[in-house]
Amino acid sequence: MAFWIIQTLNGLSFSMMLFLVAAGFTLIFGLMKIINIAHGSFYLLSAYIGLTVLRATENFLLATIASSIAVVLVGIAMQSLFLRRFYMKELQQVLLTFGFVLIIADLCLWIWGGNPMALPKPSLFRGSIWIGNVVFPSYRLFVILVGVIIAVGLWIFQEKTKFGAIVRAGVDDEEMLRGSGINIQMVFVGVFGLGALLAGIGGMIGGPFVGVFPGVDMSMLLLALVVVIIGGVGSLKGAFLGSLFVGLTDNFGKALFPELSLFTLFAPMAIVLAIRPTGIFGKIEE
Amino acid sequence: MKVAEILKGPFFFPFLFAVLILLFPFLFSNYYVGLAIQIFIMAIFAMSLDILVGHTGLPSMGHAAYYGVAAYATGFLYLAGVKNFWLVIVLGMGLGGLSAAFFGLLALRARGPYFMLITLALSQVLWGIAFKWRSLTKGDDGLPGIGRPELGLGIDLKPDLYFYYFTFALFLITLAALFILLNSPFGYTLRGIRESESRMKALGYPVWLCKYAGFIFAGIFAGISGVLWVYYSGFVNPSYFGVDLSVKALLMLILGGSGL
Numbered sequence: 001m002a003f004w005i006i007q008t009l010n011g012l013s014f015s016m017m018l019f020l021v022a023a024g025f026t027l028i029f030g031l032m033k034i035i036n037i038a039h040g041s042f043y044l045l046s047a048y049i050g051l052t053v054l055r056a057t058e059n060f061l062l063a064t065i066a067s068s069i070a071v072v073l074v075g076i077a078m079q080s081l082f083l084r085r086f087y088m089k090e091l092q093q094v095l096l097t098f099g100f101v102l103i104i105a106d107l108c109l110w111i112w113g114g115n116p117m118a119l120p121k122p123s124l125f126r127g128s129i130w131i132g133n134v135v136f137p138s139y140r141l142f143v144i145l146v147g148v149i150i151a152v153g154l155w156i157f158q159e160k161t162k163f164g165a166i167v168r169a170g171v172d173d174e175e176m177l178r179g180s181g182i183n184i185q186m187v188f189v190g191v192f193g194l195g196a197l198l199a200g201i202g203g204m205i206g207g208p209f210v211g212v213f214p215g216v217d218m219s220m221l222l223l224a225l226v227v228v229i230i231g232g233v234g235s236l237k238g239a240f241l242g243s244l245f246v247g248l249t250d251n252f253g254k255a256l257f258p259e260l261s262l263f264t265l266f267a268p269m270a271i272v273l274a275i276r277p278t279g280i281f282g283k284i285e286e
Numbered sequence: 287m288k289v290a291e292i293l294k295g296p297f298f299f300p301f302l303f304a305v306l307i308l309l310f311p312f313l314f315s316n317y318y319v320g321l322a323i324q325i326f327i328m329a330i331f332a333m334s335l336d337i338l339v340g341h342t343g344l345p346s347m348g349h350a351a352y353y354g355v356a357a358y359a360t361g362f363l364y365l366a367g368v369k370n371f372w373l374v375i376v377l378g379m380g381l382g383g384l385s386a387a388f389f390g391l392l393a394l395r396a397r398g399p400y401f402m403l404i405t406l407a408l409s410q411v412l413w414g415i416a417f418k419w420r421s422l423t424k425g426d427d428g429l430p431g432i433g434r435p436e437l438g439l440g441i442d443l444k445p446d447l448y449f450y451y452f453t454f455a456l457f458l459i460t461l462a463a464l465f466i467l468l469n470s471p472f473g474y475t476l477r478g479i480r481e482s483e484s485r486m487k488a489l490g491y492p493v494w495l496c497k498y499a500g501f502i503f504a505g506i507f508a509g510i511s512g513v514l515w516v517y518y519s520g521f522v523n524p525s526y527f528g529v530d531l532s533v534k535a536l537l538m539l540i541l542g543g544s545g546l
Contacts, residue, residue: 033399035347035406037529090399091345091536098533218529222414225407233403262414269411270392273404277395 002134007255008248013140015247016147017210020202021220022227022239023154024195030171030234031191034083034093038100039199039224040217045104046071046200047212048112051119060122064204068197074104075196080189105217114214119207143205150201151240158236167191171234223250226265230272232282241280307454311447319446320518326457327514332538333464334507339536340545341468342500343480344394347402348409349535351389352382352505354527356512358416361429361522371435371443371517378513379506385412386505390498406529413527428523432516443517453514460510467503476500480545 025039046067053063078100086092125139158164166187169177178184202220203212210216227246231238246265253264272279311319331353338344356378363374393404416423423429434443443449467473475496478486487493516522525531 029399029403035399035403037406037533090402094347094402095533095536095540098529102530222407222410225403225410229404229407233400260419262411262418266411266414269407273392273395277392277404278400 003255005131005134006136007251009136009140009144011248011251012244013143013147013209013247014251015243016144016151017202017206018223018227018247019147019151019240019243020198020205022224022231022243023151023236024198024202025221025224026228026231026234026236026239027167027191027198028195029228031167031174032083032188033088033090034097035090036097036195037094037221038078038097038104038217039195040220041101041104042071042075042196042199043203043206043220044108044212044217045074046203047119047207047216048108050204050207051112051117051212054120058123060204063119064201067204068200071196071200071203072193076189076193078196079192080185083192084185084188101217105214109214116211116213118209118211119204121208139208143209146201146205150198151236154236163187163190226269229269229279232276232279235279235281238279238281311450316446319450323446323450323453323518324515326453327511327518328535328538330457330460330514331508331511332535332542333460334504334511335535336539336544337464337468337476337500337504337507339539341473341476341480342497344497344501345402345536346393346405346504346532347529347536348389348405348407348532349504349508350527350529350531351405351409351412352386352508353512353515353531354409354412354416354524355385356382356509357516357522357526358423358429360513360516361432364432364435364516365429369433369436371437374435375510375513379509382509382512383502383506386502386508387498389505390501394494394497394501406532409527409532410529413524413529416524416527423524426524428521430521432520432522434517449518453518456510456514460507464507472496472499477545 021039021043024042025036028034028036028039049070050063050067053066054060057063078097082096083093086096121139122142125137125142127138128135129138129141130136156164158168166177166182170184170187174184177187199220223246227239227242229242230245231240231242245268249264249268253260253262257264276282307322310322331349334352335346335349338346338349359378359381360374363377368374389405389408393401393408396404417425419425434449437443437452441448441452443452468476475486475491478489478491479493479496483493512526515526
């Protein structure tokens with residue numbers, strides 16, 4: 001019993017971290033149809049910058065703020081200086097984002113070296129908590145809490161605010177939105193920055209238990225891809241449920257059949273693709 | 287015939303180029319011969335992707351999948367003692383085509399950016415399996431120690447010099463095969479689909495079937511390059527499935543011009 005409780009909680013905390021990365025990816029793809037291969041690079045960059053600030057100040061909140069500002073600036077620069085020149089040219093945009101993957105990965109390798117590192121946990125959550133007769137690290141529970149709060153915040157943002165309504169309208173019919181006098185470029189930059197911010201927060205809260213190392217950018221991208229394909233591209237609800245599914249399957253797969261853990265992840269993806277190519281909550285084309 | 291007339295003739299530069307390629311190993315050091323071998327193999331890989339990107343208008347982001355499948359097949363077969371090149375290349379092409387046949391079923395249901403997303407994810411699936419299934423693939427360490435194959439024609443492929451001519455010959459055969467394939471009615475149908483899918487459908491062409499066949503052909507030809515690269519470099523690891531390889535192939539097509 002203790003095994004199942006611990007693994008479920010582990011899976012849930014991984015899911016929440018995954019949701020942050022995948023939500024940004026799905027927002028960007030849903031609105032702009034950009035397959036942002038550099039999305040995992042936001043995770044990488046944010047975790048490394050957070051690590052440096054943490055070592056200097058020992059303050060997790062300050063590190064999160066500093067790394068968030070940095071990745072948002074990088075994201076905004078990517079969209080407003082480069083990607084907007086290739087508007088609706090999907091292939092060119094993908095190749096461009098891949099260029100950013102290489103640049104950011106090499107810069108990080110140059111500055112922080114190639115050894116795997118883990119961020120120190122915030123001092124408040126270093127201990128563990130007794131749940132019944134099971135000991136569980138409190139940091140994992142904190143991650144679950146952060147994930148749920150951000151998910152609710154995103155839901156309120158999308159459903160209740162004007163900017164959220166503009167984004168939803170843009171996902172449905174971007175041409176009509178432009179026709180109604182909205183400055184779409186500002187919306188694009190805003191959403192790209194928001195996507196980068198979410199992946200950056202994912203890097204900060206994932207840093208203490210997933211760690212940060214060269215290559216984590218691509219594995220985060222892979223997991224985010226699986227999440228959005230299962231959940232449906234462009235849908236936050238899909239990203240949330242997809243993350244829960246992927247995080248739990250990944251965790252139980254690793255615990256129960258370590259060698260075949262990726263099969264347990266990819267087989268459901270192939271099944272979803274075969275039945276509904278746009279994912280469970282994705283909109284059907286044409 | 288005067289010199290100026292020969293220079294103006296249509297066959298002069300191709301002829302000069304052919305002579306240069308044949309004499310190349312004697313003019314340059316071993317390093318450049320190795321580089322030229324890599325160029326021939328990557329040319330086969332990029333040409334196979336061009337069936338999809340250039341001719342059918344399907345921007346595949348996961349072409350490394352079929353290359354990697356053939357490469358791992360070559361590695362396993364060599365380590366199991368199968369050294370006959372012809373058997374391995376047929377199996378490599380077959381497995382490349384087979385995996386393309388499976389992926390095509392899933393990917394061709396989507397179009398545009400969704401197609402790119404799905405092909406990218408599917409190739410990453412294979413990368414993940416190669417990376418994680420350690421008891422079979424040795425994970426990130428890969429399979430080292432793969433030697434050159436036996437041709438059974440009395441030619442020893444171990445020196446790079448002979449392997450150079452061998453890959454060049456295979457490059458020419460692939461080029462000719464693709465030329466015939468893409469200038470056949472089938473090739474014209476693919477280009478028709480690229481220009482206007484709905485019109486081709488209205489004209490009664492089996493559009494899905496043609497795209498599917500193009501997808502499988504691309505996988506088969508990518509298999510050739512995967513087999514050759516393993517024999518050239520002597521090892522296989524998960525980077526054969528990497529996104530960077532798929533993207534590099536797209537860059538090659540963009541640099542050289544696609545769909546010609």
